[in-house]
Amino acid sequence: MGKKIRLTKEFRFEMAHALWNYDGLCKHFHGHSYILRVTVIGEPNANRESPKCGMVMDFGVLKEIVNQEVVDRLDHALVLNKNAEHKDLLALPQMGERLILTDYQPTCENMLIEMAERISGRLPQNVKLHNLRLHETANSYAEWFAEDNG
Template structure:
């Protein structure tokens, strides 16, 4: 049977700052992110399976991405662990959704992180094909499994 790709789109708001960067993005700023997640697999052929004809239930994909990415990152701030972030932790009313990550929180590095999280949760018969993360309306980064094998 043919391989089929499914794509689901997610939207969330997130702030970040790029530590030691030489441009405006060194300042805390936010984006309206659009994340497109594409998986690939063969549609189920088991006549008794309620998922007959599906590569994956869109609802299951939505649950994985919301659990791993959207619900955690929406309305949060992401900072590199080498940044001097300790004062933020002392202001919980403004910074109770802060993520300290072991990388520079660029669009590119966020995709690598997101790919690892999503891949770990997919059913065995389904593979992550690609991710596309729009940071702005006209700027985005893409991750493809075939480039990372």
Template sequence: MKHNIRITKRFSFETGHALYGYDGKCKNIHGHSYHLDVTVIGSPITDTANPKHGMVIDFGDLKKIVKEEIEDVFDHATVFNKNTPHVNLAKDLMNLGHKVLLVNYQPTSEMMVIDFADKIQKRLPENIKLHALKLQETATSFAEWFAADQQ
């Protein structure tokens, strides 16, 4: 019998952003200590000769993907929607040596988690599927992405 098992790894990073056109405090540049839970699903490796025997995916391999695609890119960066006048502020900050990301979307948790899902899915081995992401922005606020909801 083939068993599908979900495994989750949590990541943390610090990111600043501003929401252009927003009608509240988040229109100002501010930051969050984000927590990202990445859940993948697959069958444990049954080949006893494989050094990864019994694993769905080595947590270290999952860590490498998320570190390269998300943590290294977003940690201690300020994210702006490049399709808004914030692009001028972003250029000024970059000229002063700040780490700035210009993205094609409003950098809300909802849109960031969609971006993260796309980036992570492209790097997973063929036999491993992204099941869910949970991006926690504050102690009480988070956005979730589930593969089952994307049909």
């Protein structure tokens, strides 16, 4: 039996959102400085002829996947539930350029579910997504674990 190793890479992005029909302050437009920690698990490459020998995965490849699937898409974007009344907002110049409308309430928890789906689908076959941690503030975060999601 091989030896499993976990790799973690951290990403940062700025994003605004509002929680449609919420009963607290987060119903208003506001932004966060998000920190996303992505952990993958796998066995180091044992092929001595491979330039990736000894690696579970090249950190650069992980960075490329997460940037394409999450960071480049969400950084400096406004994320709203598609049921929110957003049509007047789109009438303002430039406001619709980085607007993402979701089928879900754009909470930290729901965003993690989508991130897990996007990242998992891009990982090499021998590498699995282990967990995600998304900090919305310095002391508030949500986590997604593969073992909890069958």
